[in-house]
Amino acid sequence: MIPLSIPNISGNEWQYVKDCLDTGWISSVGSYVNQFEEKVAAFTGAKYAVAAMNGTAALHLSMQLTGVERGDLVIVPDITFIASCNAVSYLGAEPLLIDVDKYTWQIDLNLLESFLEENTFLMGSKVVDETEIIRSHIKHSGRRIGAILPVHVLGNMTDMDRLSAICSKYHIPMVEDSTEALGSTYKGKHAGTFGIFGTSSFNGNKIISTGGGGMILTNDEHLAKKAKHLTTQAKTDPFEYDHDEIGYNYRLVNILAAVGVAQMEQLPGFLKRKKEIDKYYRQSLENENLRFQKNGDNVEPNNWLHTMWVDHQRPMIDHLLKNGVQCRPFWVPMHELSMFKNCAFVSENQISQQVYRHCISIPSSTNLTDAQVEEVVKVVRGFE
Ligand SMILES: Cc1ncc(COP(=O)(O)O)c(C=O)c1O
Structure with missing residues (x-):
């Protein structure tokens, strides 16, 4: 079976992990954690990166530090991986779901803007450090919009200038779910550096992987320090077991950060390979019945997971699997999941449902051989 999206371990991973094992620095502190943070910050242009x-x-954590509170609404696109909505729920907040654009599969900014225009009003929500915090509230319920979580779906991005302007106008803090978008830029600025926070994931199928891992990006020194503090049980003293608030054990261990450092060294090569595969798939497969994700204007995507929109999705999936090509449908839209079915869902044409019904992700690993990529194309073309 040609795999969908697997890690590419072909650099210094063994050497750096061996170094951790040889020296005993396998756990929560160690030089690789700092190196990994520095490398991701330098690559993305974020001032701070917290593993x-x-x-x-x-x-x-990013949403907590943005001030999202119990009872708030957080705007999330209806097409995303479940983790975006779960993270909102951990804070006792609720997703306010917005449909996506039919071609880019990113949050639909026309819908977002008209919804905010018609349904919200601005009001001071509380005073912090003698400054009044103004937020949008929903007219009929009075509920506060605590944040927006744009998701850079598959490494593509929306019109970030327009989204940033909407956020300013309606006083909505932005936390980017840039977990899939390491290496993607809008007008040369890296995904995850537009909001108060951006986020990365390094799970097994991402463009770089540490097995499991993540990163918080921010340009705010104070918030970066708070993030580090909260990921490490809010410990105030290296010797005494003294803690000043409820923290989390969210830190990344040194042994995984060592893998991350080795992966970051290879990221430019991975991006190049993703681009080659993307170009080949598009040139070989696009026709009136099959199209790939439309890249946003001014976006240089990382081409993370090649995903095609086809007319006959389920028969095509059967055909691919039968012929040795691993593939997956897209995520079930959030508003259809039992946990979120009562959340507000703003849509005109039920695009998320169509994206779910038509899209298929096909092999995208950076270590695919040319022969494997050609085989995928041959099998897709062989569908009748
Ligand atoms: C859009 C999106 N959000 C959040 C996550 C969560 O990342 P992780 O699996 O590292 O917790 C992922 C990746 O799995 C994702 O694709």
């Missing part, structure tokens, strides 16, 4: 045990933890 976390996975992308979900990074999302949870």
